[in-house]
Amino acid sequence: MTTDLTRLSLAETAKGLKAKDFTSKEVTASYLYAIEKAEALNAYVAVTSDQALDMAAQSDEKLQKGEGGALEGVPLGIKDLFATKGVHTQAASHILDGFKPEYESTVTQNLWNDGAVMLGKLNMDEFAMGSSNETSYYGPVINPWRAEGSNADLVPGGSSGGSASAVAGWLCAGATATDTGGSIRQPAAFTGTVGIKPTYGRASRWGTVAFASSLDQAGPIARTVEDAAIMTTSICGFDPKDSTSVDMAVPDFAAAVERGVKGLTIGVPKEYRMDGMPAEIEKLWQEGLAWLKAEGATIKDISLPHTKYALPAYYIVAPAEASSNLARYDGVKYGLRVPGKDITEMYELTRAEGFGREVQRRVMIGTYVLSAGYYDAYYVQAQKVRTLIKRDFENVFNDGVDAILTPATPSAAFGVADQEMKSDPIKMYLNDIFTVTVNMAGLPGIAVPAGKDGQGLPLGLQLIGKPFDEETLFAAARVIEKSHGLDFTPNKWW
């Protein structure tokens, strides 16, 4: 047995298992060993070794008989936001101390139905609120990437920082993640991995700890576009238990990966060219356009005039929904309880101790914008602006644009405990400036590694698609993946 098994892509792993080149027990043991050696990354909050080896043994039985699903025996990491029966599920929050659900989320159940093996639960920003994975009760996740010639720890992005770090650091073959404002795509861009947020309604939200219900969507973080496509096919599907789940057939996304971009029209929104945008981001963007053009796509300048309002509207809608969703954490039904002299004090003390600072801040903003006298000025106004943001996209798609290419983030990964980000919450929020529009409009968006900055750190490009047209995103992202000619393998230091 060799730890090299952890270096295979998810597709190669699934293929090797089916060909009996190695067993699921061998791959699973390799990953468990790698996880044990990677404590410095702090990517996992719970490792389910026994369960993983049991699941692997069951997969091996099926594989021996030539049976099993698309992911049979493939070891995955699961973001701590997904309910996993009998297993640590805390959204990386203190307030859910000891919570072990009696049920399984639909997304993870879909993966197990296809034969996947669970390695454990992945660290994340508390309740998925953050862009650097520093708000976790379990401490920050560290990016496997470091700047050339530096030993400084970098953030993996957030909120799915554990997922991104684990995939980039060979601690799982692929990971589940969730995206409310950019929480799949931004960490994918920071770690040289591929992350897709499917169209709202594609993947069931049932059993996923809710942050902002009209924006939350599950998706994968993976090492390649093909891997992401395979996982997306598995996790998506109609679920009667989620009232916003869309009853629509899920295509075999992997079949679309090599489709190419010939004849497609790719939009370039001028509003994404921000003041003070680093030259290397602009260069990356132009390169991406050149690669798509070389493969037969037509490039078209477009305008999405309400882009600049997406982030402020998000910081009304998301906290408003969060303040409502997080009302359930009261010290009564699950998790932490701090006793008080009466029930109100018990609620107040429990929530003061159980929620971290960023979560408290957002719950309070949400409470304020929904409070009597402010609802119309803030919440209704934001939802109207949201209609306009969605209309911007509808207009360009109606004008013949098939997908939109933008940078994924305004910069590469930054340092842990960055003072500027720490002192100004808006600076941290600006990380999601290119990704948040997609959530506001419910569209699919993929982040794919495309280049490196001056310090050798990964940079990603984002493709935004029409509703339910993830296939075009996989095809276009694959063209970028084939064109960049770079190695997105971090140097192992941990």
Next chain:
Amino acid sequence: MSVDADTVKRIGRLARIKIEDGDVEKLNGELNTILEFVEQLSEVDVTGVEPMTSVAPMALRRREDKVTDGGYPEKIVANSPLSEDNFFMVPKVVE
């Protein structure tokens, strides 16, 4: 619009989060930074624009009004910090 110290305490009470006196000033500043940032939305002309209620053009599904689940109270209280006879236990709320 901005908030003052009293409003911060009031929001804390509404949100059922205990705010320590020493924390009010810092929180006040942070909330105002965020409120200033979202203020730019007021410059958008939204005349005749409907607020979004659903990102996908679909109506919420309805199902038959009958019991389809339940009958396992022990599972419901399994994660409770304090329960007895399948009831959640809380401090006395009615005298």
